[in-house]
Amino acid sequence: MPSIHCHDLSKSYRGATSLQNASLTLTPGSVTGLLGANGAGKSTLIKCILGLIQPDSGSIEGTDGASVGYLPELANLPASATAWQTTQVALKLCNNHADYTPSVLLDLVCLDAKHWHKPLRHCSKGMRQRVALAYAIAGKPQWLILDEPMSGLDAMGRKQFLDILLDLNRQGTGILVCSHIVPDLVRLCDRILLINHGRIIDKVDIILHSMDEAEALESRLMQTANQSYE
Numbered sequence: 049m050p051s052i053h054c055h056d057l058s059k060s061y062r063g064a065t066s067l068q069n070a071s072l073t074l075t076p077g078s079v080t081g082l083l084g085a086n087g088a089g090k091s092t093l094i095k096c097i098l099g100l101i102q103p104d105s106g107s108i109e110g111t112d113g114a115s116v117g118y119l120p121e122l123a124n125l126p127a128s129a130t131a132w133q134t135t136q137v138a139l140k141l142c143n144n145h146a147d148y149t150p151s152v153l154l155d156l157v158c159l160d161a162k163h164w165h166k167p168l169r170h171c172s173k174g175m176r177q178r179v180a181l182a183y184a185i186a187g188k189p190q191w192l193i194l195d196e197p198m199s200g201l202d203a204m205g206r207k208q209f210l211d212i213l214l215d216l217n218r219q220g221t222g223i224l225v226c227s228h229i230v231p232d233l234v235r236l237c238d239r240i241l242l243i244n245h246g247r248i249i250d251k252v253d254i255i256l257h258s259m260d261e262a263e264a265l266e267s268r269l270m271q272t273a274n275q276s277y278e
């Protein structure tokens with residue numbers, strides 16, 4: 049599986065710059081985090097990589113033929129459908145991947161079987177987010193791209209969601225995730241890119257040997273992120 053290379057991506061909306069000369073490489077099996085303030089350009093970068101929007105300039109290599117799952121910030125799954133029905137539809141759209149059935153997928157995202165046949169409108173935000181993740185991985189993608197997947201989840205929900213992502217990564221899925229939650233990114237990622245006003249201003253490799261190191265790195269990231277908000 050090839051790496052994904054983004055070279056000098058720029059995008060403006062009606063003269064206002066959203067992304068400026070952003071370059072990055074995603075290596076297979078890696079977990080990359082995007083951290084930045086509201087409006088920094090994280091979603092714009094993700095949408096360019098997904099091909100949902102075209103950059104004004106720059107190029108992207110490695111996405112042709114790659115299988116990519118996407119969990120958008122607002123997944124908007126039909127409220128009257130159940131988790132089971134939703135995954136059934138997702139599997140159909142992916143020509144029923146041989147490894148997966150609704151129950152395998154729902155087990156993978158750790159949704160308790162007692163919730164499988166409830167309409168999503170009766171499920172908590174955390175449960176709906178797991179169903180959205182099951183939808184995104186139904187085709188067993190090589191890459192999983194997630195926009196603020198833990199936002200709105202409580203501490204336990206965030207931990208469980210992170211554990212699922214770490215499991216998917218251990219099975220070989222490369223991940224690109226944006227989030228405002230620094231501790232989650234530190235726990236999940238091999239590398240975090242800081243984005244400010246559309247520019248990637250820092251790239252931090254996460255190599256943790258102790259809790260002290262994790263805390264020191266977290267406060268460094270917080271500081272840089274806070275400076276970039278100013």
Ligand SMILES: Nc1ncnc2c1ncn2[C@@H]1O[C@H](COP(=O)(O)OP(=O)(O)OP(=O)(O)O)[C@@H](O)[C@H]1O
Nearest residue numbers: 061062065066084085086087088089090091092093
């Ligand atoms: N379709 C659009 N039309 C006009 N402006 C847009 C559009 N999409 C994004 N923008 C602008 O581009 C800038 C970057 O937005 P983007 O959504 O990429 O930021 P973000 O870092 O993902 O923010 P958030 O954390 O709030 O989701 C913002 O100023 C935003 O208003």
